[in-house]
Amino acid sequence: DAGVTQSPTHLIKTRGQHVTLRCSPISGHKSVSWYQQVLGQGPQFIFQYYEKEERGRGNFPDRFSARQFPNYSSELNVNALLLGDSALYLCASSLWTGLNQPQHFGDGTRLSIL
Amino acid sequence: GENVEQHPSTLSVQEGDSAVIKCTYSDSASNYFPWYKQELGKGPQLIIDIRSNVGEKKDQRIAVTLNKTAKHFSLHITETQPEDSAVYFCAAPSNRSSGSARQLTFGSGTQLTVLP
Numbered sequence: 224d225a226g227v228t229q230s231p232t233h234l235i236k237t238r239g240q241h242v243t244l245r246c247s248p249i250s251g252h253k254s255v256s257w258y259q260q261v262l263g264q265g266p267q268f269i270f271q272y273y274e275k276e277e278r279g280r281g282n283f284p285d286r287f288s289a290r291q292f293p294n295y296s297s298e299l300n301v302n303a304l305l306l307g308d309s310a311l312y313l314c315a316s317s318l319w320t321g322l323n324q325p326q327h328f329g330d331g332t333r334l335s336i337l
Numbered sequence: 338g339e340n341v342e343q344h345p346s347t348l349s350v351q352e353g354d355s356a357v358i359k360c361t362y363s364d365s366a367s368n369y370f371p372w373y374k375q376e377l378g379k380g381p382q383l384i385i386d387i388r389s390n391v392g393e394k395k396d397q398r399i400a401v402t403l404n405k406t407a408k409h410f411s412l413h414i415t416e417t418q419p420e421d422s423a424v425y426f427c428a429a430p431s432n433r434s435s436g437s438a439r440q441l442t443f444g445s446g447t448q449l450t451v452l453p
Contacts, residue, residue, distance in 0.1 A: 227380075256440060265343075265426050265443030266381065279440050313380050323369040323388055326441060328380035 225250070227316050227329035235335045236304050244299045244332045248316030254278075255297040256326060257289055258313040266313055266328075272297055273320045301334075309336045339364040339431030343444025350417050351452050358447045360427035361409040367429040370410045371441070372401060375424045385412070417451045424448050 228247045254273040258266035268281040272291035291297045315326040340363040350356050368389035373381035387394045387401045394401050400413040424446045431442040
């Protein structure tokens with residue numbers, strides 16, 4: 224079975240632009256979470272979605288938004304890009320949002336802001 | 338909210354030796370502790386996890402121990418091999434976010450190098 228897939232793998236944008244990142248969860252998984260990983264640090268939580276509803280939001284500005292579709296895939300949108308948004312954006316899926324649900328990550332989208 | 342501290346930040350061992358990575362957490366309500374391995378250019382891969390109703394879990398050369406009283410958990414890798422070289426992250430659930438979900442708070446990572 225395919226794991227979590229993310230697209231694109233790499234992306235270069237300039238300041239002020241917007242970006243859309245995509246994620247397909249493992250088949251059967253209904254929850255998707257987004258994380259930002261800056262070089263040399265652990266992933267930081269951005270959003271969690273379950274059954275198309277936002278179930279959690281981390282400490283990120285309103286420039287970050289996301290949604291989940293009926294097939295459980297998800298998009299992360301970032302507006303008005305800043306240099307500091309350069310990072311690896313990771314998507315993780317789990318069966319549901321239970322406290323002990325293992326999260327499985329994709330290989331991420333490397334976003335570079337010039 | 339949860340605060341997860343991970344030590345050491347770098348660890349070099351000879352092939353065949355054991356490696357131990359330690360994490361502490363602050364939220365006494367946390368009850369699920371996964372460990373991830375991240376290779377260069379890849380996303381984090383779940384390698385083992387433990388729930389608070391057990392003190393130790395083992396999977397071949399990898400084991401995790403949990404001390405809920407002291408609020409720390411450790412990853413043990415025995416008979417290390419060069420392919421174990423990677424960055425390892427511990428994590429614990431946190432309700433720092435808004436909403437009903439408890440997301441994972443990650444440690445800062447340990448770069449493990451296994452020398453042949």
